[in-house]
Amino acid sequence: MEIAPSITQHTIVLCVEKRERGIAIQQILTKFGFKVVMALSLYDALKFIAQEMPHLVLTDAILSDGTAGTLYDRLQQHVLLKKTPILVQVLKKTKEELAPLTGRKFAGFMLGVSEPKMLIAKVLEVLKTHSVVSPYFISSEQANIKSELIIAIEANVVGRFGEQVVSRSSTEVDPSAAMVCVPDNAENGPAVFRMATNLKDGEETFNLFPINRIVGAGRIWILNLPEIKMGQQSLPEAAQKMHKVLFYDPSEERANGFAEILKGYGIDLVYAKTLNMAASILKRDFEVIEAIYLHELMNDASGIEWKNVNAKIPTDRRPPMVVGTTSINARSTAAVRYIKRPFGMGLFVEMLHASFERGKDIGEVAGKNAANAFAGVPVKYQAQASLVGIDETGGIIQLKFPLLKGSRMIIKHPLLERAWDGNGVVNITGSSALPGKPDVWQARFEAVQAGTSKAKYWEKVSKIFAVIEEPAEVKSA
Amino acid sequence: MDLTGSDLADTWQEKIAAFEFASPLLFANNLDEAQILLNNGGVFNLVIFSDQNSGNVQALLKAFQANVGCIADFQGIVCSNPSAAFMAGVFEFGVEQFFSLENWAEEVAALTRKTVETLSDPTSAESRTVNLSRSIRSADQAAIQKAAAAIKDLAEFDYRAAFAKGKACEATGDYNAAASSYAMSSAMNKMFRPGSASLGEALLVTGKVDEALEVFKTLEKTNPYDVERKANIAAAYIEKGDFESANRYVAMAEKIAPENSRVLEAKAQVLLCTGKVGEAFKLMDGMxxxxxxxxxxxxxxxxxxxxxxxxxxxxxxxxxxxxxxxxxxxxxxxxxxxxxxxxxxxxxxxxxxxxxxxxxxxxxxxxxxxxxxxxxxxxxxxxxxxxxxxxxxx
CATH class of the missing domain: 1.25.40 (Serine Threonine Protein Phosphatase 5, Tetratricopeptide repeat)
Incomplete structure (x- = not known):
């Protein structure tokens, strides 16, 4: 099965003789997104490799207390670690450096002191050849295990606000996700929720879903949820109010078209032709602006100016921001909601409407510490996924929408749950679409059960999945 | 369907070559050809290349709605920077998917995969909607009733199913039931404009002219460019005997799309109501x-x-x-x-x-x-x- 590129953060154990050179290489690799653990001796290298189970060992040919050859031999004796690719840096083509390398199957060599670009290219080449995900990665097919699984997010539906269902959970939900909301109480039917908006109030995360887009038997209990009332304003008053939205679009004609149509939806546009102009308006009128739409947000001077102005506004008064993007990998968060351009009218209007709510306001009336808050309906947001494979920290799943990095969710898969002693909670560490397939996403997860010792975790998991060779008896020298 | 007059006819096959499509693609660059394909009954997705909300776009979306159903997820428009009026125009048909000119091939490939997967489940709302639309198209009343019964349970909690049920009621001549299904659909999803628009039409047919007018005028606030709605408002005013207002709306609609069949209907209705039957007959040739x-x-x-x-x-x-x-x-x-x-x-x-x-x-x-x-x-x-x-x- 195809694996999405760049969803795995690779760990490299760097073994160098000289600390200064090690720090320089570490900086280059870290900047490129690798996790680097530096060892200044063979002894430390072996210790770190056993702990970290790296995807690559980058080592000098000569170390302070041994050679790359010894390192290779020691790893070959280890049933778990023998697949670890080793890339050797030969600084001088001397007999002393070259001799220990003969007769051993290293993953690659670099001669002389490498330029940063060459170093990265070589590292990527070796990783691609030896461990696209990890040297320990075993696909579901290889392990001959059932790939179908269910992902679930635990949440508590706390009420309705206007045309939105509000729930509290530990994680943000991507706006493009369609998930089945399954109440813990089987008397309440399930329903499909989509187009989430996330709000933050301190540590609390609120997921808002437009009622308009909910389909399924669960609509019945959803419509009976209590309404969340904000301050003194009643819902009909709130619905009739015109909402001011700061609207940046380089085309004035396009903006005028939006102004006319959005007025009918209760949205009053404050137009800015440039991002600088938008920044000035925000600086002056942030108290009356309820949401912001930016056609694009570049990393140029105007983008930086915008970010500076926005950052100076107190967090709880900062208007929510919807930013247009053409990238499919831009992931919305509570701070910035991305809308993929070109977009449709309904999606845009729903997104703007959801932006008028603030996490702090919701938190005050529906958060854990809110007085008289409705206890809520405990639910799970579920979606079908498939297990691409497992490795030393977790694995990769495939599904139809992106999962946000940092999300915490439950994986329901009989064998994984057994391996994790019934605790299926995982952390999502990366998510990406397959090239050319915007509807096929892969997400990398780390099992919370992994704890600190990857080796112990992998030993246990791999036994359950029967993917590890039984250790052979070691003949004494 | 290409309405941009570009060189797509020569290049589309090359563009799609790198992607996995779940169903074969058919290309058309004139309206008649596209409508024949839609009417043949083997088409489940519609992708239109256009940079404006032309009469041809509307005609295609209408034909798709009649032949396949009002399934927004099965349709897409390729236009990198659509105007608000274009977005609002296609949203009248529930369509919300726009693809950029750069990525359309992979997006359309994804669209076909999703469609095939959805339709492979005969219990899905989409499968049942397609069956119902096909039955309505065949005009076979027994088949319509059977397909409508199959979607009945979903109609209570799925706005798309409620809309489809409304269409079935319309096809069997039960406009009161159609109106309640459309009302249910638009209450479930207030943003689902086909539901509200059809509710207005059903109310008009059942003689609830003031209610119909209210529905149409509410919709008009969020899209003042829809020709058919203006024609419907004109029709409602004719029913109320307010020919001055009716003519005003007919004129507005005519200004946007003089050849639109629904505009001709409104004009013919004015003529019929004012006793000019012969002139009305002439207009009917264009409908x-x-x-x-x-x-x-x-x-x-x-x-x-x-x-x-x-x-x-x-x-x-x-x-x-x-x-x-x-x-x-x-x-x-x-x-x-x-x-x-x-x-x-x-x-x-x-x-x-x-x-x-x-x-x-x-x-x-x-x-x-x-x-x-x-x-x-x-x-x-x-x-x-x-x-x-x-x-x-x-």
Whole structure:
């Protein structure tokens, strides 16, 4: 099965003789997104490799207390670690450096002191050849295990606000996700929720879903949820109010078209032709602006100016921001909601409407510490996924929408749950679409059960999945 | 379907080569060709390349809605920077997917995969909607009722299913039930404009003109560019006898799309109501896929003509009407034509119309059998009276 590129953060154990050179290489690799653990001796290298189970060992040919050859031999004796690719840096083509390398199957060599670009290219080449995900990665097919699984997010539906269902959970939900909301109480039917908006109030995360887009038997209990009332304003008053939205679009004609149509939806546009102009308006009128739409947000001077102005506004008064993007990998968060351009009218209007709510306001009336808050309906947001494979920290799943990095969710898969002693909670560490397939996403997860010792975790998991060779008896020298 | 006049005809195959499509793609660059493909019944996705909300875009979306159903997820528009008016225009059909010119091939590939997966589940709302739309298109009343029964349970909690059920009720002539289904659909999803628009039309057909007008005007606030709605508002004003307002809306609609069939309907309605039948007839030549409201108006006029002794004029009207109304509405015209023939004592012709009516309906039904018996009796008595008390259908 195809694996999405760049969803795995690779760990490299760097073994160098000289600390200064090690720090320089570490900086280059870290900047490129690798996790680097530096060892200044063979002894430390072996210790770190056993702990970290790296995807690559980058080592000098000569170390302070041994050679790359010894390192290779020691790893070959280890049933778990023998697949670890080793890339050797030969600084001088001397007999002393070259001799220990003969007769051993290293993953690659670099001669002389490498330029940063060459170093990265070589590292990527070796990783691609030896461990696209990890040297320990075993696909579901290889392990001959059932790939179908269910992902679930635990949440508590706390009420309705206007045309939105509000729930509290530990994680943000991507706006493009369609998930089945399954109440813990089987008397309440399930329903499909989509187009989430996330709000933050301190540590609390609120997921808002437009009622308009909910389909399924669960609509019945959803419509009976209590309404969340904000301050003194009643819902009909709130619905009739015109909402001011700061609207940046380089085309004035396009903006005028939006102004006319959005007025009918209760949205009053404050137009800015440039991002600088938008920044000035925000600086002056942030108290009356309820949401912001930016056609694009570049990393140029105007983008930086915008970010500076926005950052100076107190967090709880900062208007929510919807930013247009053409990238499919831009992931919305509570701070910035991305809308993929070109977009449709309904999606845009729903997104703007959801932006008028603030996490702090919701938190005050529906958060854990809110007085008289409705206890809520405990639910799970579920979606079908498939297990691409497992490795030393977790694995990769495939599904139809992106999962946000940092999300915490439950994986329901009989064998994984057994391996994790019934605790299926995982952390999502990366998510990406397959090239050319915007509807096929892969997400990398780390099992919370992994704890600190990857080796112990992998030993246990791999036994359950029967993917590890039984250790052979070691003949004494 | 390419409406941009680009070189897509030469390049599209090359562009799609790198991607996995779940179903074959068919290319069209003129409206007739695209409509033939849609009407053939094998098409489940519609992707339109256009940079504006032209009459052709509207015609294609309408044809898709009639042949496949109002399934937004099965349709997409390729346009990198659509205007708000374009977005609002296609949103009238529930369409919200826009693809950029750079990525359209991979997005369309994803669209086909999703469609095939959804339709492979016969219990999905989409599968049932497609079946129902196909039945409505076939105009076979028994098949419509069967497909409508299959979607009934979903209609209570899925706005798309409620909308489809409304269409089925319309096709079987039950406009009150259609109105309640549309009301349910638009209450479930206030942003689902096809539900609200059809609710307005059903209210208009059932004579609830003020309610219809309110629905149309609410929709008008969020998209003042929709031609058909302006024509519907005009029709509502005609019903209220306010010809000045009606003409104002007709003029506004005509300004946007003078050749639009629904605008012609509104104009013809004004002419019919002001007694200019001949001029109205001329306008009818340019109409197609006429909806239930104008079809009802034509039936009403035909009945009046027939009952006032102008049977031949009634038959001429029915003949014209039969050509322009939607397939599922044709059987009523045939039945009324048969009744007009019975009044004219043209027994054989009446029986011919009844046979056509039975074919269009998909089988015999009680009212048809009653008329048939009365015609046969009258024929046997060779010109003996009108032969019964059956009434025409509006």
């Amino acid at each position: 197609s896929e006429v909806g239930p409201f104008f079809a009802a108006k034509l039936n009403e006029l035909g009945i009046q003509l027939s009952q006032s002794g102008k049977g031949k004029s009634a038959l001429a009207l029915y003949q014209k009407a039969h050509k322009i109304v939607r397939p599922e509405l044709r059987y009523k015209i045939s039945m009324n034509a048969a009744l007009a023939c019975r009044r004219l004592q043209a027994w054989d012709m009446a029986l011919k119309y009844l046979a056509r009516c039975q074919k269009e309906f998909g089988g015999p039904f009680p009212k048809l059998l009653k008329i048939k018996n009365s015609v046969n009796d009258a024929k046997a008595q060779s010109g003996g009276g009108s032969g019964g008390t059956t009434e025409e259908a509006s």
